[in-house]
Amino acid sequence: MTLSEENYLKAIFNLQQETDKGVSTNAIAEFMDTKASSATDMIKRLSEKKLLIYKPYQGARLTDKGRMHAVKVIRKHRLWETFLVENLEFSWDEVHEVAEQLEHIDSDKLIKQLDKFLGYPKNDPHGDPIPDENGNIATIEKKILAELQKNDEGICVGVDDSSSAFLKYLDKLNISLGNNIKVIEKEAFDNSMSIEVDGNKLTISSLASKNIYIKKTK
Amino acid sequence: MTLSEENYLKAIFNLQQETDKGVSTNAIAEFMDTKASSATDMIKRLSEKKLLIYKPYQGARLTDKGRMHAVKVIRKHRLWETFLVENLEFSWDEVHEVAEQLEHIDSDKLIKQLDKFLGYPKNDPHGDPIPDENGNIATIEKKILAELQKNDEGICVGVDDSSSAFLKYLDKLNISLGNNIKVIEKEAFDNSMSIEVDGNKLTISSLASKNIYIKKTK
DNA sequence: ATTAATTTTTAGACAAATCTAAAAATTTGT
DNA sequence: ACAAATTTTTAGATTTGTCTAAAAATTAAT
Ligand SMILES: [Mn+2]
Ligand SMILES: [Mn+2]
Ligand SMILES: [Mn+2]
Ligand SMILES: [Mn+2]
Numbered sequence: 001m002t003l004s005e006e007n008y009l010k011a012i013f014n015l016q017q018e019t020d021k022g023v024s025t026n027a028i029a030e031f032m033d034t035k036a037s038s039a040t041d042m043i044k045r046l047s048e049k050k051l052l053i054y055k056p057y058q059g060a061r062l063t064d065k066g067r068m069h070a071v072k073v074i075r076k077h078r079l080w081e082t083f084l085v086e087n088l089e090f091s092w093d094e095v096h097e098v099a100e101q102l103e104h105i106d107s108d109k110l111i112k113q114l115d116k117f118l119g120y121p122k123n124d125p126h127g128d129p130i131p132d133e134n135g136n137i138a139t140i141e142k143k144i145l146a147e148l149q150k151n152d153e154g155i156c157v158g159v160d161d162s163s164s165a166f167l168k169y170l171d172k173l174n175i176s177l178g179n180n181i182k183v184i185e186k187e188a189f190d191n192s193m194s195i196e197v198d199g200n201k202l203t204i205s206s207l208a209s210k211n212i213y214i215k216k217t218k
Numbered sequence: 219m220t221l222s223e224e225n226y227l228k229a230i231f232n233l234q235q236e237t238d239k240g241v242s243t244n245a246i247a248e249f250m251d252t253k254a255s256s257a258t259d260m261i262k263r264l265s266e267k268k269l270l271i272y273k274p275y276q277g278a279r280l281t282d283k284g285r286m287h288a289v290k291v292i293r294k295h296r297l298w299e300t301f302l303v304e305n306l307e308f309s310w311d312e313v314h315e316v317a318e319q320l321e322h323i324d325s326d327k328l329i330k331q332l333d334k335f336l337g338y339p340k341n342d343p344h345g346d347p348i349p350d351e352n353g354n355i356a357t358i359e360k361k362i363l364a365e366l367q368k369n370d371e372g373i374c375v376g377v378d379d380s381s382s383a384f385l386k387y388l389d390k391l392n393i394s395l396g397n398n399i400k401v402i403e404k405e406a407f408d409n410s411m412s413i414e415v416d417g418n419k420l421t422i423s424s425l426a427s428k429n430i431y432i433k434k435t436k
Numbered sequence: 437a438t439t440a441a442t443t444t445t446t447a448g449a450c451a452a453a454t455c456t457a458a459a460a461a462t463t464t465g466t
Numbered sequence: 467a468c469a470a471a472t473t474t475t476t477a478g479a480t481t482t483g484t485c486t487a488a489a490a491a492t493t494a495a496t
Contacts, residue, residue: 004483025444038484040445045482056444057492088331098325105323107316113306222453243474256454258475263452274474275462 003104006073008032008042009051012060013070022059068135075131077103078124079114085125086118092125092176093167126167127158127177127213143216145181146191146209151218153182156197158213166211173202181214221322224291226250226260227269230278231288240277286353293349295321296342297332303343304336310343310394311385344385345376345395345431361434363399364409364427369436371400374415376431384429391420399432 011031015023029039047054051066062070080102084090090098112133115121122138123129129138142157156179159166170176175197184201185194191206229249233241247257265272269284280288298320302308308316330351333339340356341347347356360375374397377384388394393415402419403412409424 002482026442034483035485036444037446037486041483084328087335088328089334090327090331094327098323098328101323101325105316105319107319109308109312110302110306110316113308117306220452244472252453253455254474255456255476259453 001069004042005046005049005051006069006104008039008046009062009066009070010073012046012052012062013067013074016062022055022061024059028060071131071135071137073103075133075135076105076111078128078130079111079118079121081124081126082118082121082130083114086121091167091171093164093171095125096162096164123158125177126162127156140215142213144210145183145193145195145212145214146206148183148214148216150183150186152216153180153218154214154216155179156181156212157215159211160213161211166208169208170212173197173204174200175212180217181212182218219287219324223260223264223267223269224287224322226257226264227280227284227288228291230270230280231285231292234280240273240279242277246278289349289353289355291321293351293353294323294329296346296348297329297336297339299342299344300336300339300348301332304339309385309389311382311389313343314380314382341376343395344380345374358433360431362428363401363411363413363430363432364424366401366432366434368401368404370434371398371436372432372434373397374399374430375433377429378431379429384426387426388430391415391422392418393430398435399430400436 008028011028012023015027015031025036025039025043028043029036032039043052043054043060046052046060046066050063051069052060052062054060077099080099081095084095084098085092115133121130129140131137140157143154144160148154156175156177158177159170175181179198182196183193184196187193191209192203193206193209194201194203195209196202226246229246230241233245233249243254243257243261246261247254250257261270261272261278264270264278264284268281269287270278270280272278295317298317299313302313302316303310333351339348347358349355358375361372362378366372374393374395376395377388393399397416400414401411402414405411409427410421411424411427412419412421413427
């Protein structure tokens with residue numbers, strides 16, 4: 001399995017999460033920041049390897065084999081991100097790019113021992129669940145902050161946008177995983193929100209609140 | 219810098235250590251387990267990138283830039299091997315292949331932090347010196363065990379052959395880095411050696427004794 | 437039901453890295 | 467010095483992954 005094939009598998013896996021339809025050639029090309037013709041080629045290759053089933057105009061669906069491999073790469077990605085933050089003093093906005101490289105290292109023992117070394121972590125530094133050895137991914141009941149109502153309250157358990165820009169912005173606001181967040185006010189005009197983060201009051205835009213996951217407590 | 223280019227640089231650096239002449243196309247091809255025509259192509263590419271200077275029939279020599287890059291890859295390789303043994307329960311015969319992959323991960327912060335995490339180790343699990351950030355490689359005065367005389371004594375500080383087969387053989391004999399080794403007898407007939415390893419007497423072949431490095435104490 | 441818009445595929449080209457087979461250049465042996 | 471052996475390069479092909487431009491297939495609109 002080449003690096004490129006693994007990246008396409010991951011992309012298709014992610015796109016598949018958002019819908020129950022097949023993933024279109026164009027969607028894959030856009031996600032991978034490449035051209036439709038390149039996506040067509042890769043779909044053909046992955047299809048030949050029985051990693052996905054493709055029907056023209058109906059899109060691609062990963063086979064069990066394809067899904068398993070994609071999840072394994074995601075598992076590695078998230079374990080490495082955890083290692084970087086927990087042991088190498090990386091901040092959560094710095095880990096993604098390096099993990100994009102590390103996720104392709106091929107060694108069963110390595111990943112097994114890394115998992116053990118980290119103490120079998122359940123979530124990565126962005127709150128995303130780390131798939132287990134068998135490819136199972138835990139789901140937490142979480143809501144987008146933007147959807148909470150006035151006086152709703154909960155714990156910040158994740159982010160939808162893991163870009164460095166957004167994570168740095170959250171750092172500036174002192175918002176991090178585990179924080180208690182309470183909705184003080186919702187502004188109908190621009191959907192901005194006034195919230196209280198572990199006691200501190202602040203206002204965030206609609207764009208920001210759409211990218212924060214909350215596990216409701218009230 | 220591609221993975222392949224880095225591997226060629228490493229090969230040329232290693233081959234250069236053994237001689238003061240340039241490294242020939244054929245030597246590179248053999249070391250890389252590839253064909254001379256492939257080596258020619260790569261020499262051309264590396265030469266265009268000013269990583270080496272090549273004169274036909276006189277061989278290749280790394281430039282400062284090329285040497286620096288090769289050493290950086292070796293530094294990463296040895297730091298990762300150290301990590302695998304120290305923290306992930308790998309044995310010294312299992313680390314090389316994984317390190318061959320990890321050495322190509324590109325992140326200055328990663329390698330800096332890994333070094334710090336490991337406590338700035340001086341040597342890797344095979345006794346090889348870990349180059350510092352500036353590309354300096356420490357040299358220890360060491361001798362090949364085969365060259366020691368009767369009653370000579372010293373510490374095992376490294377191995378020349380890092381193959382899994384040889385390392386496993388050493389494990390079986392209970393020879394590891396740091397052991398005190400004393401020459402009891404040298405057999406002229408086949409150059410086998412009777413030695414005492416931390417008290418235990420055993421006999422090893424010429425081939426084995428040629429691949430063990432000793433820092434003499436007596 | 438045609439036309440228009442969109443999606444997808446094909447065709448042809450390119451770069452990296454490799455190979456085989458043959459040619460060219462150099463070194464060695466006599 | 468000349469032939470033989472060795473080393474190195476070239477030429478042409480292959481695979482992976484990509485691109486542009488054009489063609490084909492499908493879906494949507496009137
Ligand atoms: Mn990530
Ligand atoms: Mn993550
Ligand atoms: Mn090694
Ligand atoms: Mn080593």
